[in-house]
């Protein structure tokens with residue numbers, strides 16, 4: 001019996017290949033979105049597919065994307081279905097055979113037609129979600145957007161109503177195959193993203209200290 005919090009499965013989000021890696025857990029989706037730094041926006045623009053790396057923020061049931069009002073991808077996005085992905089590479093899975101090599105990962109795909117946000121209060125809230133997504137505390141610390149900057153910014157809201165998750169963990173799949181007898185090292189080479197030490201702007205006055213909310217991230221894993 002699926003839990004109430006499980007992701008609804010649609011025709012589009014039905015896992016077909018490697019379906020054992022599929023997850024319908026809303027918690028898995030939230031974890032992947034929370035720990036991602038950027039997403040990829042897949043959108044048709046003038047008849048051609050474009051997949052653009054871009055920042056995002058999450059608030060409740062919505063992913064926010066933003067950019068210049070001149071951005072072709074953001075102008076095109078509300079006209080049709082788009083697909084947004086967030087991917088984490090957790091390790092290389094090195095098998096005995098090249099065929100069985102794989103990647104340990106967590107990934108999410110979200111389908112939908114995004115909504116252009118015009119309400120001023122939601123626009124500020126969405127931009128706040130974007131700023132806070134990567135560096136919690138930065139929205140209140142830095143200068144917030146003025147009228148001119150808000151007018152130059154497009155904000156799109158994409159519902160999380162149609163989303164899928166896939167996760168691979170564990171060792172290579174050929175440990176119980178005839179290839180297991182080969183004298184080939186097999187296993188996982190883990191990969192972990194981490195923030196490094198902050199590098200102050202060379203023109204930053206020395207009197208300005210590093211704020212605690214940035215110190216809190218420095219030299220920590222991206223999680």
Ligand SMILES: Cc1cc2nc3c(=O)[nH]c(=O)nc-3n(C[C@H](O)[C@H](O)[C@H](O)COP(=O)(O)OP(=O)(O)OC[C@H]3O[C@@H](n4cnc5c(N)ncnc54)[C@H](O)[C@@H]3O)c2cc1C
Pocket residue numbers: 012013014015016017018087088089103105106107108109163164165166
């Ligand atoms: C870092 C990384 C590397 C990968 N490398 C390879 C590779 O080299 N070769 C390969 O075949 N596959 C690879 N995959 C898996 C790949 O993303 C697809 O899941 C797989 O190839 C099935 O593709 P398909 O076109 O048959 O999709 P289908 O199984 O037809 O997809 C059906 C639906 O399942 C969901 N879905 C599919 N894939 C994902 C996903 N990754 N995350 C969330 N939802 C998903 C979507 O809702 C999609 O509409 C990789 C995944 C990641 C994250």
